[in-house]
Amino acid sequence: MAKTNVHLVVIGDFVHISGENNREIEYLRDYTLIVDNNGRIGFFGRSNFDDLMQEYKFNHQQVMRMTQGQFLIPGLIDTRATAACFPIACTNMDKKSFDWLENCALPAEAQCFDPNYVNKIMQKLVKQMVNNGTTTACYLLSMHIEACTTLANITSKVGQRAMIGKTCMDRNSPYYYFETPDQAMETTLRLVRTLRSRMDPLLIPIIVPRLYLTTSEKLIQKFNQLSKDLGIYIQTTMAQSTEEVKIIHEMFPENPNYASILDAASLLTSRTILAHCVHITDEEIQVLKDRNVGISHCPNSNISIRSGLFDARKLLTHKVNIGLGTDIGAGYSTSILNAIRMALTTSRVISMERNDTTYKPISNSEAFWMATLGGATGYPHVSCRRVEIELANLHHIFSYFFPIVMPGNILMPYSLIATSKTQQFLCSEKFQRFLFAGDDRNMIQVYVAGNNIKCD
Numbered sequence: 001m002a003k004t005n006v007h008l009v010v011i012g013d014f015v016h017i018s019g020e021n022n023r024e025i026e027y028l029r030d031y032t033l034i035v036d037n038n039g040r041i042g043f044f045g046r047s048n049f050d051d052l053m054q055e056y057k058f059n060h061q062q063v064m065r066m067t068q069g070q071f072l073i074p075g076l077i078d079t080r081a082t083a084a085c086f087p088i089a090c091t092n093m094d095k096k097s098f099d100w101l102e103n104c105a106l107p108a109e110a111q112c113f114d115p116n117y118v119n120k121i122m123q124k125l126v127k128q129m130v131n132n133g134t135t136t137a138c139y140l141l142s143m144h145i146e147a148c149t150t151l152a153n154i155t156s157k158v159g160q161r162a163m164i165g166k167t168c169m170d171r172n173s174p175y176y177y178f179e180t181p182d183q184a185m186e187t188t189l190r191l192v193r194t195l196r197s198r199m200d201p202l203l204i205p206i207i208v209p210r211l212y213l214t215t216s217e218k219l220i221q222k223f224n225q226l227s228k229d230l231g232i233y234i235q236t237t238m239a240q241s242t243e244e245v246k247i248i249h250e251m252f253p254e255n256p257n258y259a260s261i262l263d264a265a266s267l268l269t270s271r272t273i274l275a276h277c278v279h280i281t282d283e284e285i286q287v288l289k290d291r292n293v294g295i296s297h298c299p300n301s302n303i304s305i306r307s308g309l310f311d312a313r314k315l316l317t318h319k320v321n322i323g324l325g326t327d328i329g330a331g332y333s334t335s336i337l338n339a340i341r342m343a344l345t346t347s348r349v350i351s352m353e354r355n356d357t358t359y360k361p362i363s364n365s366e367a368f369w370m371a372t373l374g375g376a377t378g379y380p381h382v383s384c385r386r387v388e389i390e391l392a393n394l395h396h397i398f399s400y401f402f403p404i405v406m407p408g409n410i411l412m413p414y415s416l417i418a419t420s421k422t423q424q425f426l427c428s429e430k431f432q433r434f435l436f437a438g439d440d441r442n443m444i445q446v447y448v449a450g451n452n453i454k455c456d
Helices: 049-056 083-088 097-113 115-131 145-158 181-197 217-230 242-251 258-264 282-290 299-304 312-317 336-354 364-378 385-390 427-437
Strands: 006-017 025-036 041-045 063-065 076-082 134-140 161-165 203-209 233-238 272-276 294-297 321-324 404-407 443-448
Touching (some): 006 049, 006 364, 025 049, 025 364, 041 049, 076 083, 076 115, 076 321, 076 336, 083 097, 083 115, 083 134, 097 115, 097 145, 097 242, 115 134, 115 145, 115 443, 145 161, 145 181, 145 203, 203 217, 217 233, 242 258, 258 282, 282 312, 312 321, 321 336, 321 364
Parallel strands (some): 006 063, 076 134, 161 203, 203 233, 294 321
Antiparallel strands (some): 006 025, 404 443
C-alpha cells in the first residue's frame, strides 16, 4: 500500500471471526483499520496513532473514531435474495411451498417484463438490504434479461456487491412463464456477457436453473458446460419440501435419492450453491460434502411457508459450507440479522424435539459465521477468493474489497440496564444485544471497498 494513498482510517472496537477457530467470535478493543483509495486494507491492528499517521501520511479529516457503544463488524452476506418476490413479502404466508411457488412466486416474476416496474421495486429492495448491513447479495430475479440488467444498474450505482442471475424454466412451467432450452441458454449467456463487459468487480453473473423439476436435462448440460468454461456459479434448489422430494423420485425412480439425481447430471460441484436442502439424508449430506457444494440456508422462508426445519447442526458436523439467505417473498424480512435469529430458533426447536441431551443447537457465533464467512466460503469467486474467505477475519491484512458495517447503540429499553458498576457494557454484551435486537437503525454506516453506501 502506498503510504500516501489513504482513503479511510477507522479506530475503535471490532467484532470478527477468530483466525484460530473460524466459528468463534473475537472482540478487539481499540484497533485501527486503514483502507486505501482502492478499497484495500493497508493496516489492521494496534499501534501508536502518531506513528501510523507519520508512516501512512493521513490527516485527521480521514480518521473516523467510533464512539463508546459503537463497534464494527464484517459485512453481512445474503446468499439467496429472490428479488422479484419482494413486492409480495409478508403476504400469502398461509400457503405451503409448492402452492406458494405456483400461485405467488411465478406470477410475481412474470410481472418483471416491465423495466420501469422492476426499477421501482429494485430501488426499494436494494436500499433496504444495504441499510440492513447486507454488503453482498446473491439476487435471483426473473427470466427477463432487461430486468436483470436494471437490477445490475441499481446495485452498481449504490455500490453493493451483487451476484445476479435470471431464473430459467423449460419444463413443468406455466404457459405464461416458459422458455425453450435454446432461449434460456441464449439469454443467460447474453446476461453473463453483458455483466462481465462492464468490468465492475462488484458485479458477478450467476446461472439459475430454478429446480431440476422445471429444468430439462438438455438445458442442465448446457449450463454445466457454461459454468465450467467461464467459471460461473450455479444456484438451484434441492429438497425444500417433502412434496418436491416425492415428485423428483417419481420422475427418476431409478435413482436412490435426490442428491444422486443431481450428481448424475453433474450439478454437484464446487461451483454449485443449493438452496434449502431441508429434507436430505445422511448419505446425501456426505455427497454434498464430498463435492464441496455450498448450501444457502433460508430459515425464515422454510418456516413461513412450512417447508420444514433445516438441521444446521448436522451439516456443520459434516463440515458442509453453509451461508444464510433471506429468500425474500417466501421469507418476510430483507435482513440477514433476522436470518441469524431464525436460524438460531430453528436449531433450538430441533433440539427440543429431539429430546437428546447430546444434541447441541448452533451457537450465536456459528450463526454469525454463516452470515459472514459461511456465505463467503460458498461463493469463492475466482477474482476475489482471498478477500471473501478472509472478510470475516480481520486479523489478516489482505487486498481487494472489504465490506464493513458499523452498528450504533441498540435503542432498546433493556439495553440501558447496567451489568457492571461502571455502567458500561463489555463488547461481547453489546454485540449480543445487537445480534438479537438490532436493526437498520443501528447500522450507522455501511462500507464496501472503502465507500459508505448507506442509503438515505
